[in-house]
Every structure is written in structure tokens, then in C-alpha cells.
Amino acid sequence: MRYTVSAAAAVMALGAATLAFAQPSGYTGPSNASKAAAQGSYSGPNNVPLMTVKQLVDTGRDDQAARLQGRIVSFEGDERYTFEDATGRITVEIDNEEFPAGQTVSAEQRVELTGEFDKGLRKTEFEVDHLTLLP
Template identity: 85%
Template structure:
């Protein structure tokens, strides 16, 4: 009887361990039959979101105003914060990693278009980016 109880306990522990291993596959780099995640598509047609300069956005922009900016991301400031520059000025932008173009790198020399909204507060003003598109 003791043998059966210990065998059942060992089997339960192995089953629990197998469940944990399956639920947490981090670090596994071997082959997988799991479906691959598909990157979401991006619309590239015309837009009614106004194209603005940094100066126009800073001078006349309202909090939560949606806008497009074209220029360059010139530096990384940490914590998803970057400095964006066009011919009229600079603004701090917040860009989540998933908002960059999938599979592409962006250098400080690469022209980009940012779509997002202005976050205008009493102590800080920044542009919260929803999408980064590389420009030719």
C-alpha cells in the first residue's frame, strides 16, 4: 500500500512538473510546432491626420491632439523616451517597442513619420507615438 501511495505521489509530482515546464517555455530555443505570431498589418493609404511641424505642434497643439510628424529620431533618452527633430525644432517623444516597424532598425539618419497624440501638461509636453513609419 505504501508503494502505491508513493508511486501515485511521484506520478502526480511529475505531471505537475510537466505542466509547469509546458506553461513556462522561456529560454527554449529548439524547434517548435506552435503557430507563429503574425505581425499586424499597417495601413499605408491617405490620412486625414494633419501633418505638422514640431514648431506648429508646440505652438498651437492641444492636449490629446492627433498629428503626424516627419523628421528624425536623433537620440534615445531612456525609458521609451526619444528626441525627435525636424527642420523647425525638437520634441520628446514616447515610443513603445512594438510601435517601431517590425523587423527594421531605425538610425538617427533615417527619416521617419510618427503618428500619435500630443500630451501637453503643466510640467512637460511630449508626443506619444502610436506608429513609426520609415520614409524613403
């Protein structure tokens, strides 16, 4: 019995390691790296300000809530993607469960990302709490 538990743990660890390098099933665009659950979401009014990448990078404060509209243009690995709008690009962190269940997101699909700006001394990125497909 003890051997069975250890073997199962090893298989689970191997599976987790494999997922860390595979492109997520919810995104089908380009990937620069060698990784969706069904989930409900709120769809009512949103008071989080809509900003451009340039506005966010130039004037955003650390931990500021914001919304961005544009395209996810590439997968960089470890839940990190490059997001682009008409004003520039920013690295975004998107957990796999934020992708719409049963749908894929291509590099041509317009999306709205709601989340929090992470502005540090060495890196600037946007941590996504919610992803919405736009028409």
C-alpha cells in the same frame, strides 16, 4: 511545483527589469539611457494633419492628433526618444512594437510619426501610435 512557478516568475521579473534599461532592438541611433513584434498596419490615406514640431508646440492642444516628419535623434530611456525636424525637437514616446518588424531605425533615417500631443503644465511630449519609415 510551487517552487518552479515562483522561480519562473522571478526569472520573468528579472528579464522585464533588464528590458527597461536596454535600448530597443528597432532603434540603432544614440542613446542617453542605460530596450518588435511583427504587426500589420494601415497604409491608406491619412486625414491627421501634418505639422512641424514648432507648430505643434506653439499651437497644439492636449490630446490633439498630429503627424510629424523628421528623425529620431536619440534614445532617452523608458520608451522615450528625442525627435527632430527642421523647426525643433520634442520628446516622443514610442512603444517597442511601433518600430517596423525586422528593420532598424538609425538616427539618420527619416520617419513619419502619427500620434497624440500630450501637453501638460510640466511636460510636453508626443505619444506615437504609428511609425513609418520615409524614403
